[in-house]
Amino acid sequence: MNAILTYMKRNYKLLLVIVALAVAFWSFIPKEKNDPEKDKLLLELLTFVIERGHYSPTAMDDQFSKGVYKDYITSLDPSKRFFMQSDIDEFAKFETQLDDQIKNKDLSFFDLTYNRLMQRIEESKKYYKLILDKPFNYKVDEEFNTDYEKLPYANNPTDLHEKWRKQIKLSTLSSLTDKQKFEEDKKNGAIALKSKKDLALETDKKTDISEPKSFEQLEKETRASSLKSLDEYFGFIDDLNRDDWFSVYINSIASRFDPHTSYFAPEEKERFDVSMSGKLEGIGARLQKKNDFTEITELISGGPAWRGKELEPGDVVLKVAQGKSEPVDVVGMRLDDVVKKIKGPKGTEVRLTVKKADGTIKVITLIRDEIEIEETYLKSSIVEKNGLKYGVIYLPKFYIDFENQDSRDAGKDMTIEVERLKKEGVKGIILDVRDDGGGSLKTVVDIAGLFIEQGPIVQIKSAAGKKEVLYDRDKKIQWDGPLVIMVNSFSASASEILAAAIQDYKRGIIIGSKQTYGKGTVQNVIDLNQFVRKNSMGDLGALKTTTQKFYRINGGSTQLEGVSSDVVMPDRYSYAKMGERDVDNAMPWDKIDAADYTVWNRQNNFASAIANSKKRMSLNKQFQLIDENAKWINERSEENLYSLRIDKFKAEQLSLEEKAKKYKAIIDYQNQLKFSSLPYESEGMKNDVTLKEKRERWHESLAKDIYVEEAINVLDDLQTKPVVKGTVNLKKKEKLVKS
Incomplete structure (x- = not known):
């Protein structure tokens, strides 16, 4: 998930303290470039900055060491196809020593694991080439388990070679059966309507597609394809240098403080800046x-x-x-x-x-x-229902360019887009922050402020316990009509602040997954180069560390719990474990006093709109099917054993395909709504074919989206003329401010 950054790029008070302390430590460093010395310096900088700047630094003890060890070894070899048990036995003696090694800038564990990994990678190159050099026997009755976490490491090179063989065999078997099915469909005329060009692309061959291929031809093709993929995979690994692998080690240390503290190597820091600014x-x-x-x-x-x-x-x-x-x-x-x-x-x-x-x-x-990068920025569309126009705004992230205040940011763009929708006469707005992992705290305050008169948006608490409330102080309301915020399990950080504020003010209706991701922490990105004088070692990168926690204006944290939707809609991840609450070292939930805020009371038909939506969904066969599919996907995630005998494998896959057929209606669904771009964008598309294609694809996607359809239904229900009453001021009254 993207970090949520404070309204300033750096927390200057924190940095001034750290810098003042740092001058004495790193005034002089060796002039000669030496990777081990640079690595030691990075370890020292990492621990120094985290211990003094982190919101709640974890004690670096044996328990911490065990966590680093587990995360690091898993990161190096997640599928257990490089290391053997003898390697792990050798590494294990360091399991409770890493905290001491980190403090003493001792690289012996890293050097051991890095050198051993390089050795095992070179050995593995021989395995896959030998394995793919001859045909597989798909009549042998054997199985392969893909639950790598529970699988043991290989005991010797023979066992490791066997693990590679079965893993590759499963991959080629899956590809082979797909090719056989394609040939069978072609023979039976099931794909006769496709052009020869399309068929040639699907078969990835330039041969005469009218001639059926033999089993031997198809088997050979699958091995060639697998060989090409593995060559490219190992080519990617060969591109990684020692610094890249050391970054893995550094991040295994950093992430033990909390899931959102991490080290950015120079290239990664640059990519992060691009993702934030667009x-x-x-x-x-x-x-x-x-x-x-x-x-x-x-x-x-x-x-x-x-x-x-x-x-x-x-x-x-x-x-x-x-x-x-x-x-x-x-x-x-x-x-x-x-x-x-x-x-x-x-x-x-x-x-x-x-x-x-x-x-x-x-x-x-x-x-x-x-x-x-156009995909970074928000975009909007207009849709009509029952003679009324509605606007849909998709916000992929809360972007901002910290270096150039005159550049685009999500707050400015949202203001412009809302105004454009108003000119088109929309009667309601859907703000879609599904899959939005967060971004700038400043922009979320600006955006929330567009929909309320004025007041607090979010509360922030620092490690010292000091509380700060960030306000929208502009009395202007950019949009005072019906509002729906769409969220899902991957809406995190800034998305959750926005949804929580809108919910606490009772300004709009939150619809989507049962709850959002649950990231209630604030990170600062700290440039490590500023701590070193006369640096001759090159760019040291940056550290993203958790410095604060944020809280809803009602006092509750979004940490772990996220934001609960007013209208819960089932999706394919309804039963999956993938939120902050499922991470072992996540920071805890807590609460503080509520801020003073006034509930929006200009629309009193929220309860009926929510009730109508819940009733529609309970009767909607498509939503019932989605929920059933989610349960099935969750059950399937526990099944990791596959037969490597072709007849058994085909039977298993056929059974799955039969069960999956009933869920095809989810993909084929059409909501019968027509979405279109705003006039300014339609004009721009005349000279930009790429933009036109992208928007057409987005509109096609919206026309298949049952969640957007239901959001529009909710907006439709909110059109009932509200009864305007007085406002209610909430100040630390728990029974009134609960969301």
Whole structure:
């Protein structure tokens, strides 16, 4: 989940204290770059900053050490296909010593595990190549268990090879049966309506698709495909260097203080800043690594590459040159290093030597620019029901650019979008924060303030116990009509503050999952470089650490409990464990005194709208089916044993497919509502085909969304003319402020 950051980028009082203490410790460091020395410095900085800056630092004792050990080993080898039991036995002697090693800047455990992992990875490369060199015997009656957490480690190389064999065999068996089914459907004419081009794409072959393939051909294809995937997987692993693996170790330490405290290596810090601001400087292309090559996968609409119309998805980057400098060969280079060479300041020139799909080589010159990642920003749509227009605003995150106050942020954009919807005559607004993991605290205060006259939005408590209340002090109400907030189990942090404030004010109706994620903590991102004088070791990255907890204006925390929906709608994750409450080292729930706030009392038909919605859902067969499907998915998650004998595997899959057929209606559902873009966006689509395609896909998705449909029904129910009464002031009255 994204961190929720305080209304300032840094908590300056906290940092001043830490910096003052730090000067004496890190005034001088070795001039010669030495990775182990840099690692020791990072350990020292990590513990120093957390112990002095964390809201509630955990004692670094044997229990802490055990947690770090477990998390770290699991992160290195989650599926237990690299380490053997003998390795684990050797590592285990450090299980209760890591707290002391961290304090003493002792790297012996990390060095041992890192070197052993590199050794096991090299050995594993031989396993998969040997295994895929010859056909599998799918008539042997054997099984494979995918519950890796409960599976034991291999006792010796033979056992480990066998584990790899079964794992790969399961993967190829699944692919093989899919291919057989495709061939069978083709033979029976079930896919006769598809074009030859489509079929060629599905089979990933350029051969004559009219000829049925033999079992031997299909079996060989699945092994070739699996070999290619594993080559790419190990290519990705080979791209990781010692610093990358040390980051895993550092994060295993940091996350034991709480799930949201983490270390950002320099590249990760940059990606975090981009995700928060929605902007970067470069050419506007997404890249991916394919073996030794870097391929263009997507052009970002509006960016230099998109505007230039020379670079295309599928192009392979061979060389990169800065301005008039000599080009540098990037074949075989780490993806992060290729990205660094292509990115750069606005207005600078970069030349890419690329191999086109037809095999031709071309040099493409681009001038870097600032690129806005459109998917980061909110978007809206209009829908009509019973002759009334309603607005749907989707907010993917509470974004802001901390470095440039004149740039876009979610609060400013929401103000503009609400005004646009008002001009279109909407009678109600749905604010969709499903899957919104959070972001800036400033923007959530600004957004909540658009819907109330003025008052507190959220309370914040620091480690010292000091309480601060953040207010909306603007008396202007941007939108005073019916309001629905849509949430789900992945709505976290800032999303929960917004939903809680709207709920406590009784300003709108919260609909969605039973409860939101349950992240009630505030993080600060602290640049570690500021603590070191005369740094010759390069960028040290940053630490995101929990410095405060936030509370609803009614005094309750959203930590662990989240925000309970007024209208609970079943979804496929209804019975899954995936919230903050399911993390072993999450901070506890608590409460403080309520703030002074005045309940919105301009609409008194919430109770009837909620009752109507609950009644509709109880009678709705689609919602009943969704709930039944969620129970089935939860049951299926406990089934981890698969047969590797083809006839048994097919029978198991056929049984599952038969059971799953009844749930196909969930995917095929259409709500019969028509969604459209606002006029300003429709005008922009005339010159932006990519944006047009993206919006069309979103509208198609909305037209299949039963949750949005029900939200619109709720808005429809809220159209009943409310009786305006006096306001009610709530001040520390528990029975009145409970949500």
